[in-house]
Amino acid sequence: MSTQSAPPSEFVKALEDRLLEAAGDLSLLKEQLTQSQRLATIGTIAAVIAHEFNNILTPIISYSQYALQSAESEKPDAELIKKALSKSFAGATKAGRICTSMLGLARGESQTSTCLVQTIVDETLLVMARDPQKDGIALRVQVPPDLRVDADPVQLEQVLLNLLINARQAMTGKSGGSLTIKATAEDTEARICVSDTGSGIAEKNLPRIFDPFFTTKGTARRGEPRGTGLGLAICREIIEHHGGRIEVQSEVGRGTTFTVVLPRV
Ligand SMILES: Nc1ncnc2c1ncn2[C@@H]1O[C@H](COP(=O)(O)OP(=O)(O)OP(=O)(O)O)[C@@H](O)[C@H]1O
Ligand SMILES: [Mg+2]
Missing domain, CATH: 3.30.565.10 (Histidine kinase-like ATPase, C-terminal domain)
Incomplete structure:
Protein backbone atom coordinates (compact mmCIF):
# COMPACT_ATOMS: atom_id res chain seq x y z
CA MET A 1 0.00 0.00 0.00
CA SER A 2 1.47 3.31 -1.05
CA THR A 3 0.90 6.57 0.79
CA GLN A 4 0.66 9.83 -1.17
CA SER A 5 3.21 12.33 0.02
CA ALA A 6 2.17 16.01 0.29
CA PRO A 7 3.44 18.23 -2.61
CA PRO A 8 6.62 20.07 -1.81
CA SER A 9 5.96 23.48 -0.31
CA GLU A 10 7.82 25.37 -3.12
CA PHE A 11 5.45 23.74 -5.63
CA VAL A 12 2.41 24.97 -3.70
CA LYS A 13 3.98 28.41 -3.46
CA ALA A 14 4.59 28.57 -7.23
CA LEU A 15 1.03 27.47 -7.88
CA GLU A 16 -0.34 30.14 -5.55
CA ASP A 17 1.77 32.79 -7.29
CA ARG A 18 0.49 31.70 -10.69
CA LEU A 19 -3.08 31.83 -9.36
CA LEU A 20 -2.60 35.33 -8.00
CA GLU A 21 -1.10 36.47 -11.30
CA ALA A 22 -4.01 34.98 -13.24
CA ALA A 23 -6.52 36.69 -10.92
CA GLY A 24 -4.73 40.01 -11.55
CA ASP A 25 -4.84 39.46 -15.32
CA LEU A 26 -8.53 38.60 -15.10
CA SER A 27 -9.47 41.78 -13.26
CA LEU A 28 -7.42 43.83 -15.76
CA LEU A 29 -9.23 42.14 -18.63
CA LYS A 30 -12.59 42.78 -16.96
CA GLU A 31 -11.73 46.45 -16.63
CA GLN A 32 -10.68 46.60 -20.29
CA LEU A 33 -13.93 44.89 -21.29
CA THR A 34 -16.06 47.42 -19.39
CA GLN A 35 -14.09 50.23 -20.99
CA SER A 36 -14.48 48.85 -24.51
CA GLN A 37 -18.19 48.20 -23.92
CA ARG A 38 -18.51 51.85 -22.95
CA LEU A 39 -16.67 52.88 -26.10
CA ALA A 40 -18.85 50.58 -28.20
CA THR A 41 -21.94 52.30 -26.79
CA ILE A 42 -20.49 55.71 -27.61
CA GLY A 43 -19.60 54.40 -31.09
CA THR A 44 -23.15 53.16 -31.62
CA ILE A 45 -24.66 56.46 -30.44
CA ALA A 46 -22.34 58.37 -32.78
CA ALA A 47 -23.23 56.11 -35.71
CA VAL A 48 -26.95 56.44 -34.95
CA ILE A 49 -26.83 60.24 -34.70
CA ALA A 50 -24.73 60.47 -37.88
CA HIS A 51 -27.23 58.20 -39.65
CA GLU A 52 -30.28 60.20 -38.57
CA PHE A 53 -28.55 63.52 -39.32
CA ASN A 54 -27.85 62.30 -42.82
CA ASN A 55 -31.57 61.66 -43.36
CA ILE A 56 -32.34 65.25 -42.37
CA LEU A 57 -29.27 66.95 -43.90
CA THR A 58 -29.99 65.71 -47.43
CA PRO A 59 -33.12 67.90 -47.80
CA ILE A 60 -31.50 70.82 -45.93
CA ILE A 61 -28.63 70.83 -48.43
CA SER A 62 -30.88 70.68 -51.46
CA TYR A 63 -33.18 73.47 -50.18
CA SER A 64 -30.22 75.72 -49.37
CA GLN A 65 -28.89 75.06 -52.87
CA TYR A 66 -32.22 76.15 -54.40
CA ALA A 67 -32.12 79.34 -52.33
CA LEU A 68 -28.52 80.12 -53.29
CA GLN A 69 -29.05 79.42 -56.98
CA SER A 70 -32.07 81.68 -57.04
CA ALA A 71 -30.35 84.44 -55.04
CA GLU A 72 -27.39 84.40 -57.44
CA SER A 73 -29.54 84.33 -60.59
CA GLU A 74 -30.51 87.40 -62.60
CA LYS A 75 -34.05 87.33 -61.29
CA PRO A 76 -34.01 86.11 -57.70
CA ASP A 77 -37.35 84.62 -56.71
CA ALA A 78 -38.01 85.97 -53.22
CA GLU A 79 -40.92 83.57 -52.64
CA LEU A 80 -38.84 80.52 -53.55
CA ILE A 81 -35.91 81.70 -51.45
CA LYS A 82 -38.18 82.26 -48.49
CA LYS A 83 -39.77 78.82 -48.85
CA ALA A 84 -36.39 77.09 -49.24
CA LEU A 85 -34.95 78.91 -46.24
CA SER A 86 -37.90 78.13 -44.03
CA LYS A 87 -37.69 74.44 -45.03
CA SER A 88 -33.95 74.39 -44.22
CA PHE A 89 -34.61 76.15 -40.93
CA ALA A 90 -37.30 73.61 -40.00
CA GLY A 91 -34.95 70.75 -40.94
CA ALA A 92 -32.04 72.15 -38.94
CA THR A 93 -34.28 72.66 -35.89
CA LYS A 94 -35.42 69.05 -36.24
CA ALA A 95 -31.79 67.87 -36.44
CA GLY A 96 -31.13 69.56 -33.10
CA ARG A 97 -34.12 67.80 -31.55
CA ILE A 98 -33.03 64.46 -32.99
CA CYS A 99 -29.63 64.86 -31.35
CA THR A 100 -31.18 65.48 -27.93
CA SER A 101 -33.68 62.69 -28.42
CA MET A 102 -31.06 60.09 -29.50
CA LEU A 103 -28.83 60.93 -26.56
CA GLY A 104 -31.90 60.52 -24.35
CA LEU A 105 -32.68 57.14 -25.94
CA ALA A 106 -29.11 56.01 -25.24
CA ARG A 107 -29.77 56.76 -21.57
CA GLY A 108 -33.08 54.94 -21.82
CA GLU A 109 -35.20 58.13 -21.69
CA SER A 110 -37.90 59.45 -24.03
N1 LIG B 1 -38.93 48.59 -48.16
C1 LIG B 1 -37.94 47.73 -48.41
N2 LIG B 1 -37.92 47.04 -49.58
C2 LIG B 1 -36.92 46.16 -49.85
N3 LIG B 1 -35.88 45.91 -49.01
C3 LIG B 1 -35.86 46.58 -47.84
C4 LIG B 1 -36.87 47.51 -47.48
N4 LIG B 1 -36.57 48.01 -46.25
C5 LIG B 1 -35.43 47.41 -45.87
N5 LIG B 1 -34.99 46.56 -46.80
C6 LIG B 1 -33.81 45.67 -46.74
O1 LIG B 1 -33.33 45.69 -45.40
C7 LIG B 1 -31.96 46.12 -45.36
C8 LIG B 1 -31.72 46.89 -44.07
O2 LIG B 1 -32.44 48.12 -44.06
P1 LIG B 1 -31.91 49.34 -43.20
O3 LIG B 1 -32.83 50.48 -43.37
O4 LIG B 1 -31.64 48.86 -41.83
O5 LIG B 1 -30.50 49.65 -43.84
P2 LIG B 1 -30.18 50.33 -45.26
O6 LIG B 1 -31.41 50.97 -45.81
O7 LIG B 1 -29.52 49.29 -46.11
O8 LIG B 1 -29.12 51.43 -44.87
P3 LIG B 1 -29.42 52.77 -44.05
O9 LIG B 1 -30.85 52.75 -43.63
O10 LIG B 1 -28.50 52.69 -42.89
O11 LIG B 1 -29.11 53.86 -45.00
C9 LIG B 1 -31.79 46.92 -46.64
O12 LIG B 1 -30.44 46.98 -47.05
C10 LIG B 1 -32.68 46.16 -47.60
O13 LIG B 1 -32.02 45.02 -48.09
MG1 LIG C 1 -32.57 52.30 -44.59
Whole structure:
Protein backbone atom coordinates (compact mmCIF):
# COMPACT_ATOMS: atom_id res chain seq x y z
CA MET A 1 0.00 0.00 0.00
CA SER A 2 1.47 3.31 -1.05
CA THR A 3 0.90 6.57 0.79
CA GLN A 4 0.66 9.83 -1.17
CA SER A 5 3.21 12.33 0.02
CA ALA A 6 2.17 16.01 0.29
CA PRO A 7 3.44 18.23 -2.61
CA PRO A 8 6.62 20.07 -1.81
CA SER A 9 5.96 23.48 -0.31
CA GLU A 10 7.82 25.37 -3.12
CA PHE A 11 5.45 23.74 -5.63
CA VAL A 12 2.41 24.97 -3.70
CA LYS A 13 3.98 28.41 -3.46
CA ALA A 14 4.59 28.57 -7.23
CA LEU A 15 1.03 27.47 -7.88
CA GLU A 16 -0.34 30.14 -5.55
CA ASP A 17 1.77 32.79 -7.29
CA ARG A 18 0.49 31.70 -10.69
CA LEU A 19 -3.08 31.83 -9.36
CA LEU A 20 -2.60 35.33 -8.00
CA GLU A 21 -1.10 36.47 -11.30
CA ALA A 22 -4.01 34.98 -13.24
CA ALA A 23 -6.52 36.69 -10.92
CA GLY A 24 -4.73 40.01 -11.55
CA ASP A 25 -4.84 39.46 -15.32
CA LEU A 26 -8.53 38.60 -15.10
CA SER A 27 -9.47 41.78 -13.26
CA LEU A 28 -7.42 43.83 -15.76
CA LEU A 29 -9.23 42.14 -18.63
CA LYS A 30 -12.59 42.78 -16.96
CA GLU A 31 -11.73 46.45 -16.63
CA GLN A 32 -10.68 46.60 -20.29
CA LEU A 33 -13.93 44.89 -21.29
CA THR A 34 -16.06 47.42 -19.39
CA GLN A 35 -14.09 50.23 -20.99
CA SER A 36 -14.48 48.85 -24.51
CA GLN A 37 -18.19 48.20 -23.92
CA ARG A 38 -18.51 51.85 -22.95
CA LEU A 39 -16.67 52.88 -26.10
CA ALA A 40 -18.85 50.58 -28.20
CA THR A 41 -21.94 52.30 -26.79
CA ILE A 42 -20.49 55.71 -27.61
CA GLY A 43 -19.60 54.40 -31.09
CA THR A 44 -23.15 53.16 -31.62
CA ILE A 45 -24.66 56.46 -30.44
CA ALA A 46 -22.34 58.37 -32.78
CA ALA A 47 -23.23 56.11 -35.71
CA VAL A 48 -26.95 56.44 -34.95
CA ILE A 49 -26.83 60.24 -34.70
CA ALA A 50 -24.73 60.47 -37.88
CA HIS A 51 -27.23 58.20 -39.65
CA GLU A 52 -30.28 60.20 -38.57
CA PHE A 53 -28.55 63.52 -39.32
CA ASN A 54 -27.85 62.30 -42.82
CA ASN A 55 -31.57 61.66 -43.36
CA ILE A 56 -32.34 65.25 -42.37
CA LEU A 57 -29.27 66.95 -43.90
CA THR A 58 -29.99 65.71 -47.43
CA PRO A 59 -33.12 67.90 -47.80
CA ILE A 60 -31.50 70.82 -45.93
CA ILE A 61 -28.63 70.83 -48.43
CA SER A 62 -30.88 70.68 -51.46
CA TYR A 63 -33.18 73.47 -50.18
CA SER A 64 -30.22 75.72 -49.37
CA GLN A 65 -28.89 75.06 -52.87
CA TYR A 66 -32.22 76.15 -54.40
CA ALA A 67 -32.12 79.34 -52.33
CA LEU A 68 -28.52 80.12 -53.29
CA GLN A 69 -29.05 79.42 -56.98
CA SER A 70 -32.07 81.68 -57.04
CA ALA A 71 -30.35 84.44 -55.04
CA GLU A 72 -27.39 84.40 -57.44
CA SER A 73 -29.54 84.33 -60.59
CA GLU A 74 -30.51 87.40 -62.60
CA LYS A 75 -34.05 87.33 -61.29
CA PRO A 76 -34.01 86.11 -57.70
CA ASP A 77 -37.35 84.62 -56.71
CA ALA A 78 -38.01 85.97 -53.22
CA GLU A 79 -40.92 83.57 -52.64
CA LEU A 80 -38.84 80.52 -53.55
CA ILE A 81 -35.91 81.70 -51.45
CA LYS A 82 -38.18 82.26 -48.49
CA LYS A 83 -39.77 78.82 -48.85
CA ALA A 84 -36.39 77.09 -49.24
CA LEU A 85 -34.95 78.91 -46.24
CA SER A 86 -37.90 78.13 -44.03
CA LYS A 87 -37.69 74.44 -45.03
CA SER A 88 -33.95 74.39 -44.22
CA PHE A 89 -34.61 76.15 -40.93
CA ALA A 90 -37.30 73.61 -40.00
CA GLY A 91 -34.95 70.75 -40.94
CA ALA A 92 -32.04 72.15 -38.94
CA THR A 93 -34.28 72.66 -35.89
CA LYS A 94 -35.42 69.05 -36.24
CA ALA A 95 -31.79 67.87 -36.44
CA GLY A 96 -31.13 69.56 -33.10
CA ARG A 97 -34.12 67.80 -31.55
CA ILE A 98 -33.03 64.46 -32.99
CA CYS A 99 -29.63 64.86 -31.35
CA THR A 100 -31.18 65.48 -27.93
CA SER A 101 -33.68 62.69 -28.42
CA MET A 102 -31.06 60.09 -29.50
CA LEU A 103 -28.83 60.93 -26.56
CA GLY A 104 -31.90 60.52 -24.35
CA LEU A 105 -32.68 57.14 -25.94
CA ALA A 106 -29.11 56.01 -25.24
CA ARG A 107 -29.77 56.76 -21.57
CA GLY A 108 -33.08 54.94 -21.82
CA GLU A 109 -35.20 58.13 -21.69
CA SER A 110 -37.90 59.45 -24.03
CA GLN A 111 -40.06 62.56 -23.95
CA THR A 112 -43.43 60.93 -24.47
CA SER A 113 -46.66 62.78 -24.98
CA THR A 114 -50.02 61.98 -26.53
CA CYS A 115 -49.58 62.51 -30.26
CA LEU A 116 -51.92 62.47 -33.22
CA VAL A 117 -50.65 59.90 -35.73
CA GLN A 118 -51.85 62.22 -38.50
CA THR A 119 -49.50 65.00 -37.31
CA ILE A 120 -46.53 62.61 -37.09
CA VAL A 121 -47.17 61.43 -40.67
CA ASP A 122 -47.57 64.99 -42.01
CA GLU A 123 -44.40 66.19 -40.26
CA THR A 124 -42.42 63.25 -41.65
CA LEU A 125 -43.62 63.82 -45.21
CA LEU A 126 -42.56 67.47 -44.87
CA VAL A 127 -38.92 66.57 -44.21
CA MET A 128 -38.61 64.01 -47.00
CA ALA A 129 -35.87 64.99 -49.41
CA ARG A 130 -38.03 64.85 -52.51
CA ASP A 131 -41.68 64.75 -53.13
CA PRO A 132 -42.34 61.03 -53.98
CA GLN A 133 -44.71 62.14 -56.75
CA LYS A 134 -41.75 63.76 -58.55
CA ASP A 135 -40.23 60.28 -58.96
CA GLY A 136 -43.42 58.84 -60.39
CA ILE A 137 -44.39 57.33 -57.04
CA ALA A 138 -48.08 57.55 -56.16
CA LEU A 139 -48.40 58.42 -52.50
CA ARG A 140 -51.51 57.43 -50.57
CA VAL A 141 -52.09 58.37 -46.96
CA GLN A 142 -54.99 56.97 -44.94
CA VAL A 143 -54.91 57.90 -41.28
CA PRO A 144 -57.95 58.21 -38.98
CA PRO A 145 -57.88 61.87 -37.88
CA ASP A 146 -58.43 61.05 -34.20
CA LEU A 147 -55.93 58.19 -33.83
CA ARG A 148 -53.58 58.92 -30.92
CA VAL A 149 -50.56 57.15 -29.44
CA ASP A 150 -48.32 57.86 -26.44
CA ALA A 151 -44.94 58.45 -28.03
CA ASP A 152 -41.89 60.62 -28.35
CA PRO A 153 -42.93 62.47 -31.54
CA VAL A 154 -39.34 63.11 -32.66
CA GLN A 155 -38.48 59.42 -32.39
CA LEU A 156 -41.68 58.24 -34.06
CA GLU A 157 -41.03 60.60 -36.98
CA GLN A 158 -37.53 59.10 -37.27
CA VAL A 159 -39.05 55.62 -37.54
CA LEU A 160 -41.44 56.71 -40.28
CA LEU A 161 -38.74 58.62 -42.14
CA ASN A 162 -36.46 55.55 -42.19
CA LEU A 163 -39.32 53.35 -43.42
CA LEU A 164 -40.27 55.87 -46.13
CA ILE A 165 -36.66 56.25 -47.31
CA ASN A 166 -36.31 52.45 -47.53
CA ALA A 167 -39.60 52.18 -49.42
CA ARG A 168 -38.55 54.81 -51.89
CA GLN A 169 -35.10 53.25 -52.35
CA ALA A 170 -36.75 49.86 -53.00
CA MET A 171 -38.61 51.47 -55.91
CA THR A 172 -35.65 53.20 -57.57
CA GLY A 173 -34.90 51.62 -60.88
CA LYS A 174 -38.53 50.59 -61.25
CA SER A 175 -40.60 52.98 -63.29
CA GLY A 176 -42.67 54.43 -60.49
CA GLY A 177 -44.69 52.49 -58.00
CA SER A 178 -46.92 53.21 -55.08
CA LEU A 179 -46.22 54.11 -51.50
CA THR A 180 -49.02 53.79 -48.98
CA ILE A 181 -49.15 54.91 -45.38
CA LYS A 182 -52.18 53.45 -43.68
CA ALA A 183 -52.99 53.62 -40.00
CA THR A 184 -55.77 51.73 -38.24
CA ALA A 185 -57.09 51.50 -34.72
CA GLU A 186 -57.54 48.00 -33.31
CA ASP A 187 -58.84 47.34 -29.74
CA THR A 188 -55.78 48.31 -27.75
CA GLU A 189 -53.34 48.93 -30.57
CA ALA A 190 -52.60 51.47 -33.23
CA ARG A 191 -51.12 49.97 -36.41
CA ILE A 192 -49.19 52.09 -38.86
CA CYS A 193 -48.37 50.34 -42.14
CA VAL A 194 -45.89 51.59 -44.73
CA SER A 195 -46.23 49.63 -47.99
CA ASP A 196 -44.29 49.87 -51.21
CA THR A 197 -44.39 48.10 -54.56
CA GLY A 198 -40.61 47.86 -54.73
CA SER A 199 -38.10 45.03 -55.02
CA GLY A 200 -39.25 43.07 -51.96
CA ILE A 201 -36.90 41.27 -49.57
CA ALA A 202 -35.37 37.85 -50.23
CA GLU A 203 -36.57 35.28 -47.69
CA LYS A 204 -33.03 34.47 -46.57
CA ASN A 205 -32.48 38.14 -45.67
CA LEU A 206 -35.73 38.61 -43.71
CA PRO A 207 -34.34 37.39 -40.37
CA ARG A 208 -31.38 39.79 -40.64
CA ILE A 209 -32.85 43.10 -41.80
CA PHE A 210 -33.21 44.49 -38.27
CA ASP A 211 -29.59 43.63 -37.37
CA PRO A 212 -27.35 46.68 -36.97
CA PHE A 213 -25.16 47.14 -40.06
CA PHE A 214 -27.02 44.58 -42.17
CA THR A 215 -27.46 46.11 -45.61
CA THR A 216 -27.85 44.92 -49.18
CA LYS A 217 -27.13 48.43 -50.45
CA GLY A 218 -23.37 48.08 -50.60
CA THR A 219 -23.31 49.02 -54.25
CA ALA A 220 -20.69 51.37 -55.57
CA ARG A 221 -22.71 52.06 -58.73
CA ARG A 222 -23.62 55.68 -59.29
CA GLY A 223 -27.21 56.66 -58.77
CA GLU A 224 -27.97 53.62 -56.61
CA PRO A 225 -28.50 54.01 -52.88
CA ARG A 226 -25.77 52.99 -50.48
CA GLY A 227 -26.60 51.92 -46.97
CA THR A 228 -25.10 51.54 -43.55
CA GLY A 229 -27.74 49.10 -42.38
CA LEU A 230 -28.73 51.14 -39.34
CA GLY A 231 -32.17 52.39 -40.38
CA LEU A 232 -34.24 49.40 -39.30
CA ALA A 233 -32.09 48.70 -36.23
CA ILE A 234 -32.89 52.24 -35.03
CA CYS A 235 -36.59 51.77 -35.85
CA ARG A 236 -36.78 48.57 -33.81
CA GLU A 237 -34.91 50.06 -30.86
CA ILE A 238 -37.27 53.06 -30.77
CA ILE A 239 -40.48 51.05 -31.19
CA GLU A 240 -39.53 48.45 -28.57
CA HIS A 241 -38.62 51.27 -26.23
CA HIS A 242 -42.21 52.49 -26.72
CA GLY A 243 -43.60 49.08 -25.73
CA GLY A 244 -44.53 48.27 -29.31
CA ARG A 245 -43.26 46.03 -32.11
CA ILE A 246 -42.40 46.26 -35.77
CA GLU A 247 -43.36 43.57 -38.28
CA VAL A 248 -42.55 42.95 -41.92
CA GLN A 249 -44.22 41.17 -44.79
CA SER A 250 -42.54 41.01 -48.15
CA GLU A 251 -42.68 39.31 -51.52
CA VAL A 252 -39.75 39.50 -53.92
CA GLY A 253 -40.66 41.52 -57.00
CA ARG A 254 -44.02 42.66 -55.54
CA GLY A 255 -43.23 44.81 -52.54
CA THR A 256 -42.97 45.14 -48.82
CA THR A 257 -45.10 46.25 -45.89
CA PHE A 258 -43.66 47.29 -42.54
CA THR A 259 -46.17 47.53 -39.70
CA VAL A 260 -45.49 49.51 -36.56
CA VAL A 261 -47.73 48.41 -33.70
CA LEU A 262 -48.05 50.72 -30.69
CA PRO A 263 -50.32 50.70 -27.66
CA ARG A 264 -53.26 53.00 -28.25
CA VAL A 265 -54.13 55.86 -25.97
N1 LIG B 1 -38.93 48.59 -48.16
C1 LIG B 1 -37.94 47.73 -48.41
N2 LIG B 1 -37.92 47.04 -49.58
C2 LIG B 1 -36.92 46.16 -49.85
N3 LIG B 1 -35.88 45.91 -49.01
C3 LIG B 1 -35.86 46.58 -47.84
C4 LIG B 1 -36.87 47.51 -47.48
N4 LIG B 1 -36.57 48.01 -46.25
C5 LIG B 1 -35.43 47.41 -45.87
N5 LIG B 1 -34.99 46.56 -46.80
C6 LIG B 1 -33.81 45.67 -46.74
O1 LIG B 1 -33.33 45.69 -45.40
C7 LIG B 1 -31.96 46.12 -45.36
C8 LIG B 1 -31.72 46.89 -44.07
O2 LIG B 1 -32.44 48.12 -44.06
P1 LIG B 1 -31.91 49.34 -43.20
O3 LIG B 1 -32.83 50.48 -43.37
O4 LIG B 1 -31.64 48.86 -41.83
O5 LIG B 1 -30.50 49.65 -43.84
P2 LIG B 1 -30.18 50.33 -45.26
O6 LIG B 1 -31.41 50.97 -45.81
O7 LIG B 1 -29.52 49.29 -46.11
O8 LIG B 1 -29.12 51.43 -44.87
P3 LIG B 1 -29.42 52.77 -44.05
O9 LIG B 1 -30.85 52.75 -43.63
O10 LIG B 1 -28.50 52.69 -42.89
O11 LIG B 1 -29.11 53.86 -45.00
C9 LIG B 1 -31.79 46.92 -46.64
O12 LIG B 1 -30.44 46.98 -47.05
C10 LIG B 1 -32.68 46.16 -47.60
O13 LIG B 1 -32.02 45.02 -48.09
MG1 LIG C 1 -32.57 52.30 -44.59
